[in-house]
Amino acid sequence: MKDFDKTEWALVIAFPVLLALMVLLPRWLVNYVQISMGMGLVALAVMIQMRAGLVSFGQGLYFCVGGYAAGMADKFLGISDIFLILILAVAASLVLSGVLGLLLRRYREIFFAMLTLAVSMILFSLLSSSHGLGSTDGFNLPQASYLGWTPTGETGTAALYVLTALLTLTSAALIHRFLRGPVGKIVEAIRENELRVEYLGTSAHASVHATYMIAAVISSIGGVLWAMSLGHVTPEMANWTTSGQFVFIVILAGTGNVIAPLVGTFVLEVLRVYAVEVSPNTWQMILGIVMLLTIVFLPKGLWSLLERASKRSLPHEHAQEQSQ
Template identity: 65%
Template structure:
């Protein structure tokens, strides 16, 4: 059994901290955190693909599949149990991603990005024109239950928050271990030199396919949790603007740590709220400006600031010079 690294320990510490914060912070802040946690899972799906040099502009596809699978199960099958809805969302994403993966694993760079976007927009068009699914308005989800328990009021809000936080932390730890596994190292090698990976006997196509499926499953979980938090789904979940926001998060936060996209998602939500308040008609320009400045001055994202600070602390020439032998 692998030892927990610093990132995983930080995530385990963050879980009770989030729960305690939810008990004392205003409900609107807690709501933003909860929504950000669901979307953060989708950003993690984008991030693990970027570690392989693949940029998915269509990750909203699985975000939407998870939310709609949960919504349809509640609307037509009467299922309201959160864990059952999560399982249904995962199975739907698993089937679709495994099928589409045979096509997408053959492409790289802009072709991968555009093809993933095209598939996502096909679903957007279908949902927007289907009146039985609410067309562009979408439809509401049932209030979730938990293994037969149906809390109400404040207890219901806290229960959903705790489970959402626990699922996100567990998923982040699992993905962190994925990045440290042989598949994670192969993905980094694919990003640097795919031809050399093939020469060494590993299959780049298989590695990309597996990574794509894992990213889809994680994103669908985020879609289910997000949809249950808001109690509603609509086709905007798979629109290109939604998928683009997940890529924006990874650019803003960086891909140096599994924690970065989770923090970046919350920062983006706060930035969007204040941008809309400051400039309701041109708030997109504020987001675009922030993205442009980040790319120019912090090409590896905000997380690179923490990485530089950590490196500077580990290697301080003045401290080393003042250290006496034997200290």
């Protein structure tokens, strides 16, 4: 516990806060919080790749793998236990990202972005034409069970919310530790100067591959939690518009901290709700304007506002210490 930093303590404190929100907020807003946590994990996966200078426009691929793993586990195997489903989703994402990573780790910038988009759209096309999986309509998911316990109604909703919060915050804490560790430092160094990383005796390809696989696992977990929350999956989970939304979240929130994409996802969900209410026919234009303003005035995202405030408070605190 002694080596916990501010971010990790914030994630620990966030758990009881999220539980309190479940009780205090209206049901519709709690639903948005729960959905945002699942999507936030995928945005977090996009963020850690951006730390390496890689923009994934196909992260919906693993988001979809997680969601369809949950649906197909029940449909074909009769499995509704969420822990078994999570294991299946993680295994599927590890195998797929392990194979695709052998190709993708060689590419950077626009080539990496377009290749991730291409493989995601392949899955989207396959699912859209698969009548056994509901084609473009997708199919419904069962009520989640927990090691033999199958809660229903409000109890089932609350149980899934608590598990979603726990897994989301734990995943964010682990990713934070990863970014602080040796591979995380190498990932950031690759963004700055990949050639120098190679000269130091470290394989940039292997580090990118590892980061890609970790991002795939996190995204698949997010896909499971999101799909179980909604109770339905469709091929749209793998569509380029979904993947683009995760990139939008990271641009809006920033890459300075693992908490940023989690908060940014909820901000986007609320923004979209009100944009649709204000302008049902042109709500996308409102989101586009917000994104444009963010890029122009806050190129490092909303999180940079907190970083600026923190830097301003440090000299003040230092002056107080000297006066004492």
